[in-house]
Structures are given as structure tokens and as C-alpha cells.
Amino acid sequence: MAGLIVEFQVVILAGGPGSRMYPLTTEVPKALLPIANRPMISYQLELLERVGFSDVIIITQQDTAQELKTFVDEIYEGKILVDWVLLSEFMGTAEALKILKNQNKLVSRDVIVLSCDLIADSTFITDMADFHRINDSSATVLLYQPPPEQESLYKTLKNEYGLMDYIGLDPNTNRILYKAPAADVEEKFEIPKALLRHHPRITIHTSLVDPHFYIFSRAILDLFLSSPKDSNNSSSSKDNNNNNNSNTSSSSGSNSNGITIPSTPNVGIPATPNIHLTSSPPKFHKPHSNPSNPNNLSSPSPAPSPSSTPASSSSSFPNLSSPLVSIQAELLPTLISSQFLPPSAVPPSSLPPFRLSSLLSSSPLPSLSPISVFAYIKTTGYCTRSNTIKSYLQVNKDITTPGMSSYAPWETKVGKYWSHGSVVVDGKSVVGAESVVGEGSVVGGRCGVKKSVVGKHCRLEGGVKVVNSVVMDHVVIGEGSSISGSVVCSNVYMKKGCVIKDAFVGYACHLSEGTEVKNDVFVETNRGTSGI
Numbered sequence: 001m002a003g004l005i006v007e008f009q010v011v012i013l014a015g016g017p018g019s020r021m022y023p024l025t026t027e028v029p030k031a032l033l034p035i036a037n038r039p040m041i042s043y044q045l046e047l048l049e050r051v052g053f054s055d056v057i058i059i060t061q062q063d064t065a066q067e068l069k070t071f072v073d074e075i076y077e078g079k080i081l082v083d084w085v086l087l088s089e090f091m092g093t094a095e096a097l098k099i100l101k102n103q104n105k106l107v108s109r110d111v112i113v114l115s116c117d118l119i120a121d122s123t124f125i126t127d128m129a130d131f132h133r134i135n136d137s138s139a140t141v142l143l144y145q146p147p148p149e150q151e152s153l154y155k156t157l158k159n160e161y162g163l164m165d166y167i168g169l170d171p172n173t174n175r176i177l178y179k180a181p182a183a184d185v186e187e188k189f190e191i192p193k194a195l196l197r198h199h200p201r202i203t204i205h206t207s208l209v210d211p212h213f214y215i216f217s218r219a220i221l222d223l224f225l226s227s228p229k230d231s232n233n234s235s236s237s238k239d240n241n242n243n244n245n246s247n248t249s250s251s252s253g254s255n256s257n258g259i260t261i262p263s264t265p266n267v268g269i270p271a272t273p274n275i276h277l278t279s280s281p282p283k284f285h286k287p288h289s290n291p292s293n294p295n296n297l298s299s300p301s302p303a304p305s306p307s308s309t310p311a312s313s314s315s316s317f318p319n320l321s322s323p324l325v326s327i328q329a330e331l332l333p334t335l336i337s338s339q340f341l342p343p344s345a346v347p348p349s350s351l352p353p354f355r356l357s358s359l360l361s362s363s364p365l366p367s368l369s370p371i372s373v374f375a376y377i378k379t380t381g382y383c384t385r386s387n388t389i390k391s392y393l394q395v396n397k398d399i400t401t402p403g404m405s406s407y408a409p410w411e412t413k414v415g416k417y418w419s420h421g422s423v424v425v426d427g428k429s430v431v432g433a434e435s436v437v438g439e440g441s442v443v444g445g446r447c448g449v450k451k452s453v454v455g456k457h458c459r460l461e462g463g464v465k466v467v468n469s470v471v472m473d474h475v476v477i478g479e480g481s482s483i484s485g486s487v488v489c490s491n492v493y494m495k496k497g498c499v500i501k502d503a504f505v506g507y508a509c510h511l512s513e514g515t516e517v518k519n520d521v522f523v524e525t526n527r528g529t530s531g532i
Contacts, residue, residue: 008129008215009108010053012044014060014068014116015087015096020388023506023523024489029064031116032071034472035386036399036409036418036453037438039071043119043407045078050122055081057105058116059096062086092325098225106218113327115212119395121381121406128376129215137374138220139335141176142213143167143205144383165210168202169375176336176373177202181329195340208377211385214327220371224324224331332373339371382406389504393487396453396470400434409436409453417449420456429460438473452483455490469500478513486517 018030025033031041041058048056060068065086072082085099097113100106110132112125124142132140166189168178177199180189196202324330382405386395398404400418411418416433419425423437429447431437438456443449445462452466455473460466465482472489478496485502488494492505495513505511506523515522 007108007133008053008110008112009106010048010056010112010114011097011100012041012056012058012114012116013093013096013212014041014058015090016093016116017090018387021392022389023504023521024389024392024487026523027489027507029061029067030387031060032067033386033392034453034455034470035119035392035396036407037436037455038410039075040119040386041068041071041116042076044114044116045072045076045080046407047118047120047122047125049078049080051125053080055083057083057085057100059085059087059099061090062088092330093327094225094324094331097221097327098323101221101225106221109218111216111218111221113214113216115385115387117385117387118211118213118383119386119399119405119407120211120213120378120383123381124376124378124383128378131374131376132215135173135374136372137215138217138339138371139332139373140215141332141373141375142211142383143208143375143377144211145208145377145379146383147380165206167205167208167375169205170199171201171203174375174377175339176375178204179333179336182206208375209383210328211383212328214332220335224334335371335373339373341371389487393468393470393485397434397451397468400436400451400453402434411436411438444479461496 014029014031016030018025018033021030021033024030032039034040035043045056058068065084069082069084083105085096085103085105087096087099091099093113097111110129112129128140128142131137165182166178166180166185167176168191169175170177177195178191191202324334382398384391384395384398386392399407400409409418411420417431417435417437419431419437420439420441422440423443424441425431425437425443426445426447428445429443430449431443432448432450434451435449436453437443437449438454438458440457441454441459443454443460444464447460447462447464448466449460450465450467452469452471454460454466454471455475457473458471458475458477460477461479461481463480464477465484466477467482467484469483469485470487471477471483472487472492474490475488475492475494477483477488477494478498480496481494481498481500483500486500486504488500488505489507489509491508492511493509494500494511495515497514498511499516499518500522501516501518503517503519504521505517506521509522509524511517511522
């Protein structure tokens with residue numbers, strides 16, 4: 001574990017606007033949104049401490065930094081040390097990494113980058129780091145195959161996002177050969193014939209989720225984040241968030257659940273757009289690969305010799321005169337398309353350093369591919385992002401569901417639910433299993449709380465029902481009101497007889513007697529509802 005700590009830096013990206021989570025992020029930074037009554041960023045800090053990291057860089061906005069610092073310094077009980085990097089404006093994820101580069105913050109050989117909305121068990125990190133090192137990878141992308149018990153979560157996300165990415169992997173090595181956002185694909189997507197000539201079997205996945213956990217070689221970041229237009233404040237941009245992918249094919253033609261693409265034209269994939277083999281000049285060239293099982297730790301694949309590289313207008317290093325803005329939408333696609341360039345086309349600075357792979361062969365080292373992008377596929381344990389209001393509600397449920405994840409609320413377990421010692425629950429009320437009631441809250445008579453999270457200093461008056469919902473801090477719920485499948489933000493005052501169903505109530509709202517909000521967003525600015 002000591003080697004892991006020495007060789008890797010960790011960066012948490014916590015500077016995004018959280019626009020997909022409106023209205024939850026209008027008053028509270030996304031990183032501090034409560035999940036099971038814990039700030040979201042506490043899960044990433046605990047994740048890193050479990051593995052053994054003692055320090056981390058957190059990139060966040062200047063105007064919200066003090067709130068985050070207060071939590072880390074005064075409330076979070078872990079020992080991890082934080083180096084804060086503050087942004088003066090919203091910017092893309094690749095631009096944020098460029099700030100670190102320009103400030104000389106990146107000093108380790110490899111850099112782990114994760115989003116502040118990632119909630120994941122820690123079991124994969126050591127194996128993924130080994131996989132990255134031994135494959136001499138320029139970039140390793142965590143891809144998650146949800147297990148059956150999380151099927152409902154990802155069905156929700158798929159319905160919400162609507163479209164997923166197409167990810168093409170070498171079934172022997174898990175090298176990422178192709179990646180296309182589903183939003184850019186209409187009836188067909190194109191795979192160059194040259195790519196299929198060298199990779200006659202490519203598995204196209206549509207159920208692999210990108211939870212935004214990456215490992216980059218620092219040399220690659222130095223190369224691809226450099227441009228003549230370097231500046232500490234680039235124009236802002238958002239990541240392409242079509243990143244929760246669905247898998248309709250497996251890594252082998254013999255698997256009945258998957259489809260392997262042979263090197264013949266006009267191959268269709270059921271339920272997906274048709275594949276078109278273009279005869280345009282080849283855009284990719286394959287390095288020879290050593291067959292292995294997915295995620296197997298094997299020696300790196302040798303690059304093709306320059307003489308075998310087909311002549312092509314795309315066989316030169318990409319023009320980086322314009323800064324890369326987004327990791328997911330720009331940096332990764334650029335790396336994937338660049339990894340099959342001839343070695344002579346890639347600046348020597350991008351070559352990976354000498355690693356353990358050199359010890360796995362008694363023969364002289366092969367010519368290493370100058371750029372390589374691999375996928376590490378996680379198939380066990382909990383892993384998701386809380387980056388939309390629907391996924392936020394689902395993650396709150398998951399944390400309190402036995403066996404779903406390795407995390408738990410900070411309140412004390414009382415029977416089958418969690419409660420702070422100061423909570424008052426009327427003897428005629430029932431707080432059910434998989435629920436959380438926060439500090440100073442009062443549950444009045446004949447109330448029912450089922451599979452829900454109730455925040456700090458809330459008051460539930462007589463006959464209130466809360467089911468499958470999240471109620472944040474300082475909320476008053478009037479007599480006989482019911483809340484189901486919803487999120488109620490802090491400082492809401494709700495008079496008696498209100499009905500909130502599959503809805504989201506913004507901060508400091510006042511709901512008059514008998515108000516009904518169903519499948520809507522209720523915000524205080526207009527004292528009315530606004531459709532989702």
C-alpha cells in the first residue's frame with residue numbers, strides 16, 4: 001500500500017455547478033449535499049482513507065470554498081490532509097486539471113482523478129492501480145458493470161438520460177478502441193475498416209457506466225493539457241454527461257449475451273444503430289496485443305513498426321492549439337483517437353516511464369505504444385454517481401439498504417433504523433427500517449417514516465407520512481401531510497394537509513394548507529410549480 005501512496009496523487013473535482021441537480025444545488029454546493037445525512041464529499045474522503053491515502057487535492061469554487069473547508073476542518077473526523085485549489089469561475093474538468101499543471105501541483109508519476117459525486121466501495125482501487133501500472137497505461141478509465149441488485153438504479157438513470165455511450169473494447173486486453181456518445185449517433189456509427197483489419201473482434205458495450213474515476217500518467221497530462229493558449233482561467237464548459245453506459249454485448253462471440261463484430265461489412269447490432277465500415281483513410285492503427293482475460297495484469301502490447309502504419313492524413317499528433325475543456329467529452333476521446341498513431345508522430349515526453357512491465361519479460365523491452373487507454377471493469381461492490389436529482393434520491397435509499405454498500409449514516413443504529421440521541425419520537429409513531437432521523441428532530445404522534453431520511457432539527461406534526469423520501473434540515477411538516485418519492489430541501493415550512501408526491505421542493509419554500517405538488521418542482525421564487 002505504501003507504493004500506491006507514493007506513486008499516485010489524488011484529485012477530487014468539486015467545482016462544478018451541479019446544474020443537473022436543480023433545485024438542490026441553488027443554495028448548497030453539490031459536494032455538501034446530504035446523503036443519508038452526511039455531506040456528499042465525506043464519501044470520497046472515506047473512500048481514499050480506506051485505501052491508505054493521507055492527502056488529497058480538492059478543486060472547488062472560490063465562493064463556496066469556505067463551507068467545504070469548515071466541514072473538512074471542523075466536522076469530518078478523518079485524518080486526510082487537503083490541499084485546496086480555488087477557481088474563480090466555473091470551468092471544464094480538463095481545464096481544472098490544467099490549473100493544477102500550471103501551478104506545478106502535479107508532482108507524482110500518476111494522478112487519480114475522481115468526481116465529488118462518486119459513491120463507491122474501495123475494493124477496486126488497488127487492483128485498478130496495479131492494472132494501470134503494469135499495462136503502462138496513459139489513461140485508465142473505471143467502467144462499472146452494475147450487478148443485478150442495482151438494476152433498478154441504472155434503469156432509472158437510463159430512463160433519465162435517455163441515451164448511452166457506445167464503448168468498443170478489445171475483448172482480450174480491455175483496451176478502449178472506440179467510444180461514441182449515443183447523442184451523436186443517429187441510425188449508424190462508423191468504424192474504420194483499418195481498425196477492424198487489426199482488431200477483427202471488437203466488443204461494443206452499452207451497459208458499462210463511466211462513474212468518473214480515472215488514472216492518468218502525468219506525462220500525458222503535461223502533453224495534452226499544454227497549448228499556446230495556456231491560462232489559469234479558460235472559458236467554462238460542461239462535461240458531456242451521457243456517461244452512464246449500457247452493455248448489450250459481451251467480450252466474446254461465444255457468450256450468448258454478447259455480439260462480437262467480425263471484420264466484414266454491414267454488420268448490424270440488434271436494438272442499436274447499424275455499424276458502417278468506412279473506406280475513408282484509416283484513422284486508427286492497432287498495436288499488437290497479447291491475449292489475456294479482462295483486467296488481467298499482463299505485459300504491455302508492442303506498438304506497430306512505422307513501416308506497417310498505413311499512410312493517412314490522420315497519422316499526425318492532434319492539433320492542441322485550442323485548450324481541451326472536458327475530460328469526458330474531449331480529453332478521453334482525444335487520447336483514444338491518438339493512441340494508434342505511429343510512435344514517430346507522438347512527442348517523446350508522452351512515453352510512459354519504466355515500470356514493472358519491463359521485469360515480466362527476459363527479452364529486450366518491446367517498443368511501447370506511446371499512448372494507450374485501457375478500461376478497468378468493476379463488476380462487484382457498490383458504485384454510482386449522485387449527479388442528478390433522481391440518482392440523488394436513489395443513492396440516499398441505497399446507503400440505508402442493508403448489503404447494498406459498505407457505507408452507513410453517522411447516526412446511531414437503533415433497531416433497524418439510524419437516529420441521533422437527541423431525537424424525540426412519539427410512542428404512537430413508527431420509524432421503519434432503512435430510515436434515518438437527524439439530530440434534534442421531533443416526530444409527533446401517529447407519524448410514519450418509511451425508508452426515508454429526515455435531516456436535523458425537523459418537526460413532523462401529527463399524522464405525517466414520509467415514504468421513500470429525503471427531507472433536509474430545519475423542515476416543518478404540518479399535520480396530516482404526506483411526502484412520497486420526493487426531496488424536500490432545507491428550511492421548508494409546510495402547513496397541514498399538503499401532498500408531495502414524486503416531486504422536489506426547493507429551499508425556504510412556504511406551502512399553504514392543502515398544497516399538492518406532484519411530478520413537479522416547487523420553488524419559492526414564484527410561489528408555484530415549475531415542471532421538471
